[in-house]
Amino acid sequence: MKVSIMSYSxxxxxxxxxxxxxxxxxxxxxxxxxxFAGILMPHHDFSGExxxxxxxxxxxxxxxxxxxxxxxxxxxxxxxxxxNKAPAERKEGxxxxxxxxxxxxxxxxxxxxxxxxxxxLSVSDLADSAPEMRGAANISGRALFSIFSENMNAEHWQxxxxxxxxxxxxxxDGVVISxxxxxxxxxxxxxxxxxxxxxxxxxIVGAQRSTDRPSSDAPSNLTxxxxxxxxxxxxxxxxxxxxxxxxxxxxxxxxxxxxxxHTSRRDAFQSINVRPAALLDxxxxxxxxxxxxxxxxxxxxxxxxxxxxxxxLQYYPGMDPSLFENAMMKSKGIVIAGxxxxxxxxxxxxxxxxxCDNGSLVVMTSQCLGGRTNLxxxxxxxxxLSAGAIAVLDMLPETAYVKLMWALANADNxxxxxxxxxxxxxxxxxxxxxxxx
Amino acid sequence: MKVSIMSYSxxxxxxxxxxxxxxxxxxxxxxxxxxFAGILMPHHDFSGExxxxxxxxxxxxxxxxxxxxxxxxxxxxxxxxxxNKAPAERKEGxxxxxxxxxxxxxxxxxxxxxxxxxxxLSVSDLADSAPEMRGAANISGRALFSIFSENMNAEHWQxxxxxxxxxxxxxxDGVVISxxxxxxxxxxxxxxxxxxxxxxxxxIVGAQRSTDRPSSDAPSNLTxxxxxxxxxxxxxxxxxxxxxxxxxxxxxxxxxxxxxxHTSRRDAFQSINVRPAALLDxxxxxxxxxxxxxxxxxxxxxxxxxxxxxxxLQYYPGMDPSLFENAMMKSKGIVIAGxxxxxxxxxxxxxxxxxCDNGSLVVMTSQCLGGRTNLxxxxxxxxxLSAGAIAVLDMLPETAYVKLMWALANADNxxxxxxxxxxxxxxxxxxxxxxxx
Numbered sequence: 001m002k003v004s005i006m007s008y009s010x011x012x013x014x015x016x017x018x019x020x021x022x023x024x025x026x027x028x029x030x031x032x033x034x035x036f037a038g039i040l041m042p043h044h045d046f047s048g049e050x051x052x053x054x055x056x057x058x059x060x061x062x063x064x065x066x067x068x069x070x071x072x073x074x075x076x077x078x079x080x081x082x083x084n085k086a087p088a089e090r091k092e093g094x095x096x097x098x099x100x101x102x103x104x105x106x107x108x109x110x111x112x113x114x115x116x117x118x119x120x121l122s123v124s125d126l127a128d129s130a131p132e133m134r135g136a137a138n139i140s141g142r143a144l145f146s147i148f149s150e151n152m153n154a155e156h157w158q159x160x161x162x163x164x165x166x167x168x169x170x171x172x173d174g175v176v177i178s179x180x181x182x183x184x185x186x187x188x189x190x191x192x193x194x195x196x197x198x199x200x201x202x203x204i205v206g207a208q209r210s211t212d213r214p215s216s217d218a219p220s221n222l223t224x225x226x227x228x229x230x231x232x233x234x235x236x237x238x239x240x241x242x243x244x245x246x247x248x249x250x251x252x253x254x255x256x257x258x259x260x261x262h263t264s265r266r267d268a269f270q271s272i273n274v275r276p277a278a279l280l281d282x283x284x285x286x287x288x289x290x291x292x293x294x295x296x297x298x299x300x301x302x303x304x305x306x307x308x309x310x311x312x313l314q315y316y317p318g319m320d321p322s323l324f325e326n327a328m329m330k331s332k333g334i335v336i337a338g339x340x341x342x343x344x345x346x347x348x349x350x351x352x353x354x355x356c357d358n359g360s361l362v363v364m365t366s367q368c369l370g371g372r373t374n375l376x377x378x379x380x381x382x383x384x385l386s387a388g389a390i391a392v393l394d395m396l397p398e399t400a401y402v403k404l405m406w407a408l409a410n411a412d413n414x415x416x417x418x419x420x421x422x423x424x425x426x427x428x429x430x431x432x433x434x435x436x437x
Numbered sequence: 438m439k440v441s442i443m444s445y446s447x448x449x450x451x452x453x454x455x456x457x458x459x460x461x462x463x464x465x466x467x468x469x470x471x472x473f474a475g476i477l478m479p480h481h482d483f484s485g486e487x488x489x490x491x492x493x494x495x496x497x498x499x500x501x502x503x504x505x506x507x508x509x510x511x512x513x514x515x516x517x518x519x520x521n522k523a524p525a526e527r528k529e530g531x532x533x534x535x536x537x538x539x540x541x542x543x544x545x546x547x548x549x550x551x552x553x554x555x556x557x558l559s560v561s562d563l564a565d566s567a568p569e570m571r572g573a574a575n576i577s578g579r580a581l582f583s584i585f586s587e588n589m590n591a592e593h594w595q596x597x598x599x600x601x602x603x604x605x606x607x608x609x610d611g612v613v614i615s616x617x618x619x620x621x622x623x624x625x626x627x628x629x630x631x632x633x634x635x636x637x638x639x640x641i642v643g644a645q646r647s648t649d650r651p652s653s654d655a656p657s658n659l660t661x662x663x664x665x666x667x668x669x670x671x672x673x674x675x676x677x678x679x680x681x682x683x684x685x686x687x688x689x690x691x692x693x694x695x696x697x698x699h700t701s702r703r704d705a706f707q708s709i710n711v712r713p714a715a716l717l718d719x720x721x722x723x724x725x726x727x728x729x730x731x732x733x734x735x736x737x738x739x740x741x742x743x744x745x746x747x748x749x750l751q752y753y754p755g756m757d758p759s760l761f762e763n764a765m766m767k768s769k770g771i772v773i774a775g776x777x778x779x780x781x782x783x784x785x786x787x788x789x790x791x792x793c794d795n796g797s798l799v800v801m802t803s804q805c806l807g808g809r810t811n812l813x814x815x816x817x818x819x820x821x822l823s824a825g826a827i828a829v830l831d832m833l834p835e836t837a838y839v840k841l842m843w844a845l846a847n848a849d850n851x852x853x854x855x856x857x858x859x860x861x862x863x864x865x866x867x868x869x870x871x872x873x874x
Contacts, residue, residue, distance in 0.1 A: 061813050148780070148815065148816075148817055149754075149776070150775075150776045150777065150780040150782055150817055152754050153754050153755040154754075154755050181777060182776035182777035183753075183754045183776055186754050187754075260776075260804075260805050262807035262808040263777055263778050263805045263807065263808030263809055263810060264778070264808045264809065264811075265807070265808060268807070268808070308755060311756075311760060312753045312756075313750075314749060314750070314774070316620075316749045316835065316838055317587070317591075317624075318590040318591050318745065318842075319749075320745075320748075323748060323763065323764040323768065324764060326760065326763045327763075327764065330760060338587075339586075339587050339619035339697075340587065340617075340618060340619035340697065341700050341701070343585070343587040343619055345588050367697075368697050368698055368699050368705065369699075370698050370699035370700065370702070370705070371699040371700030371701045371705070372700055372701065373700065374701075376498050377498070380585055397751075398753065401753055405755075
């Protein structure tokens with residue numbers, strides 16, 4: 001019996017074997033008058049038996065029906081993977097940067113080619129992908145997870161914060177975390193609150209294109225992240241990603257103020273309501289645009305407790321409170337991304353009151369993302385305040401969700417949690433005193 | 438017994454009466470070493486008996502404790518309202534524009550001063566606030582609602598769409614709708630689907646500052662809206678608001694592609710994933726930047742059926758499906774603003790499958806707002822597709838919510854609704870064929 005190649009049917013396996021195609025091969029497939037070039041992907045469970053799946057240069061997968069008049073040939077064989085390379089030599093006088101890998105596109109070279117479940121690029125492969133990074137610091141690394149960031153939750157944030165503190169307390173001058181971009185902003189916010197006044201730079205970095213694509217932003221983002229750690233002089237939690245479409249400028253965002261604003265562009269990450277903390281060019285020249293805390297000596301501590309009974313809801317016209325009563329009455333913390341200055345309809349105000357009376361903490365933010373909530377301008381807002389909710393100025397809804405989990409778990413009672421929510425702790429909101437009246 | 442002034446306590450009412458203060462008076466209040474100037478607001482139920490509330494020039498309300506050493510005096514009395522002004526004369530040769538008022542800040546002159554529940558500026562007051570508008574067209578008007586837009590729902594959209602069709606079928610060359618900004622994007626999307634290939638321009642317009650403030654953007658937005666109706670030559674549903682902070686440029690947004698992106702700035706409204714349909718300067722010079730449909734003859738028809746059993750959820754890390762099972766299993770339509778390309782965690786994928794198996798239509802969008810969803814790139818996406826959900830390219834989550842209500846109500850079955858969701862009907866998404874593969 002023939003062995004199936006990448007789960008393909010026996011006839012397709014036979015065809016692929018006859019032309020020497022294997023995992024990672026680049027094929028030219030001609031069928032029904034069209035031709036496609038791309039990397040061979042495994043059989044997809046939901047595709048027919050006669051369909052070959054290839055990943056095009058654009059990153060999209062296509063399934064092509066192979067019939068009588070189809071032709072398939074191998075354009076390129078995959079490069080053999082070099083194993084057991086010697087570890088990079090330690091250079092005297094360079095700072096020590098610890099690289100923690102968590103998964104995501106930035107580490108998904110192999111996954112991207114094969115369509116397998118898990119991102120899987122070793123930390124050393126990751127470090128080797130950016131030689132300039134090796135020149136700027138001694139890089140040591142560890143892989144903590146290998147997951148796509150949409151599957152991260154508070155437990156991952158807790159483990160990650162503890163690992164960062166450990167690296168710093170073991171002598172790292174900075175920590176770079178490679179991370180999927182989907183929920184990078186949420187993780188950055190979580191680390192910001194958990195690590196508090198961390199004395200060193202902690203920089204989360206990702207990629208919108210995997211490292212196996214010529215257009216990958218992974219190496220340049222990694223390099224910029226390490227350079228900021230080494231030369232930025234700032235402590236705290238940051239996100240470093242492309243500032244523009246080219247490979248020549250990078251933005252350092254404050255961890256509590258950053259949001260993924262595009263599904264695919266390399267400059268998807270943007271600071272909301274503040275300027276980035278710093279900008280870097282391709283040679284590592286740096287323009288610091290924010291004050292921030294300076295690097296200090298001292299230990300890092302991770303306060304990682306989180307109240308998981310917390311939800312985030314977006315308000316929309318016609319929102320029916322009866323459908324959300326279950327979620328709201330069962331949750332200790334509720335963040336609502338209201339309309340405009342932080343509004344909801346009259347029916348939802350009654351549910352907010354019920355939740356507050358029940359002991360929940362309800363926090364209003366704005367789905368506008370830009371600007372400040374203010375519940376004092378209109379009657380709707382004043383009614384929401386009377387119902388017991390609070391508003392958190394210009395804090396992002398996503399950051400408010402993460403902070404609320406943290407505040408509820410680290411405060412002794414709801415009133416103290418409320419006070420924490422209203423106080424800027426990690427650059428996440430403007431100081432209330434700076435609001436013009 | 439003395440009559441209470443604006444619900445104030447008898448002692449404060451006495452004080453206010455003694456100085457001749459009344460609704461709308463501008464006061465100077467000196468108390469505890471500070472002084473405040475602003476419009477007298479009614480007593481607030483949750484304020485103490487000795488607190489006077491005034492609205493500062495900035496729009497914020499402050500409560501000031503009145504004690505022994507306080508001084509209150511009237512700076513300005515409110516201008517008497519002129520009633521029964523003669524209607525503007527009809528000018529031959531000018532196009533007929535119908536103005537429909539629905540409420541919101543743009544029509545909240547009186548409300549803003551008194552803190553009363555309802556925005557309340559007559560249509561004729563509204564038209565008179567922008568004399569340039571009167572010069573460009575014959576304006577006739579009707580007030581349909583007088584509510585803040587956060588309280589609008591599908592029934593309001595239905596009534597509004599029917600009113601617009603009626604105005605056009607009665608001879609209007611264009612319809613301008615004044616609307617609160619909070620949910621203006623949702624209403625614009627609803628009218629876009631309900632009015633289909635409407636032969637005339639329908640322009641929704643709002644204001645971030647009420648008409649009683651010198652900095653109000655209401656008159657200039659109204660004027661730009663009328664000018665676009667008269668000179669734009671384009672049919673369809675649009676939103677016209679400031680393009681920049683000054684009073685000298687205006688953007689005409691496609692109704693299905695616009696989103697309020699700032700709580701307070703005059704340039705809060707932005708086109709997402711497309712350029713605005715047109716830009717206007719302060720003199721009415723116009724730059725059309727999009728193709729669009731041309732004005733035509735023919736009647737307008739409103740297909741206003743909406744499936745109210747539709748919800749919008751934002752995905753976030755740690756989202757617990759057990760809290761949303763009730764809402765999802767009871768809803769015929771579910772839009773999820775997923776992370777990145779349209780992702781959720783593995784637990785939520787199981788709930789999506791359950792909802793789809795139950796006959797619901799689940800539509801994936803992206804909380805990034807910018808860019809296209811694509812469920813073919815990663816395993817997470819492919820699992821979501823297998824669960825039965827669909828993704829709608831670069832459609833905004835809010836637009837997808839409105840379109841899903843419309844599609845479910847106007848299709849014969851879920852499959853047809855799915856097909857409608859995947860087909861561009863009113864500029865709300867890129868054509869699938871234009872996606873690069």
